[in-house]
Amino acid sequence: MICCFSGTGNSRYVAQRIANAIPQEHICNLNEYIKNNKSLEKEDRIVFVTPTYAWRIPRIVENYIKSNAPFDNANAYFVMTCGGEIGNAGKYLELLCRSVGLNYMGVAQVLMPENYIAMFSAPEREEALRIVDASEKTIDGIIDVINKGDAFSSSKVGIIDKLYSSIVNTVYYPLCVKDKSFYAKDSCISCGKCKQACPLNNIELIDGKPRWKGNCTHCMACICGCPTGAIEYGKKSVNQPRYHCPK
Template sequence: MILYFSGTGNSEYVAKRIAEETDDGIVNLFEKIRNHDFSKLHSDCPWVIVSPTYAWRIPRILQQWLEKTAFSGNSGIYYVMTCGGSIGNSGKYLRKLSASKHMKDLGCFSIVMPENYIAMFSTPEKEAALHTIHQAEAAIDKASHMIKNGKPFPHQTLTLTDKINSSIVNSIFYPMFVHAKKFYAKDTCISCGKCADVCPMHNIRLENGKPVWGKDCTHCMACISRCPREAIEYGKHSEGKPRYTCPIKINR
């Protein structure tokens, strides 16, 4: 069974592509995470977790959900991580997670997708995004083939930078940068409530027709990226930058 979490659509696209290639079931974890639903799941096939990369590890909200949810049936588990450049030493921490759940870790696979972290980096225009996705197709096919044939993913070649990014930098990054203080809505906001609907943390509410952010932000960028009027900004950094959501949709 394929389980995925996605803020702007990259991991959703990869998960659905893998589902097509492996003919496996697929579950969007958005509502489960949002509603703190930790009910047991069962699969006769190996588990495949498809996740974005947040500071060179899987998102902490996904980590917490995986820790609290019981899996029955097949004990094998794959991790597929979408990223803008590198997943660092994520595999080390995922192996620990697998061991804590008494599951057989079948490896971690990285797939470079279009950059979506508008809070810190530049996001691509549609044509550039489509080019990056086209380049990612071979990696998606490779991961799918190994999953379908029950082969473990190959070990990553790690650098000292990878190890530092996934440990020290990740530990510093979350408390220093992962907050909602810089989000605000411009006068072009139409009070549609889309931002609140797409927040996996229930962290956005409307007051006098305008969104107000709480303290429970995971920096998934769903609110700023999915606003139909591009009325949300993240300080000055997002000004003038294209809003990114995966331009290719797969119905499944």
């Protein structure tokens, strides 16, 4: 089973690549499972494909995994898409696996285009395509390891990596992961796609306009999925491209 959480398509693309290469595996859309409070099936092997949030997997995914324990010692692979690096994420994934009855098979990172437009600028389509194309060899290597049933090779972790995944991750959520800066412009057509896309049911429509209710994970699904580009995040997103995985 391939469990994928994705806001703008990077992790979804990688998950689909893995699924296409391993026909016996099926994709579980964690966005929908979390949104609808649906439990995971029990499998002998689970591949979790997620974005990187502050050098670890998203807390929304970590909490969901904990809520589905125990896993009866299933083999667990983690694939993290990122705009830079995943820091010391492996340490925390191994601890997570121990706590929920998963057999930790390691973590692999896939460099993908930047999509966190609440803080950074996403690339234009041609540059995004170049980055995704460059990731294909890495994805092929990940597929090969999973097919063989081997564990991912561990990477060297430095002091900075440890700081990023510990102290920085700890302060990132209370300082940065807020929805107060989201708003909808008059170009909003009241389609409700933002509400539908939110994995935490954090958006409601009031007088036809989206309102955020304070329980956001910063997946960027709402702002990047708006068909008219009506959603902004303060001044940061103004005149910036909305990101969708170009493949």
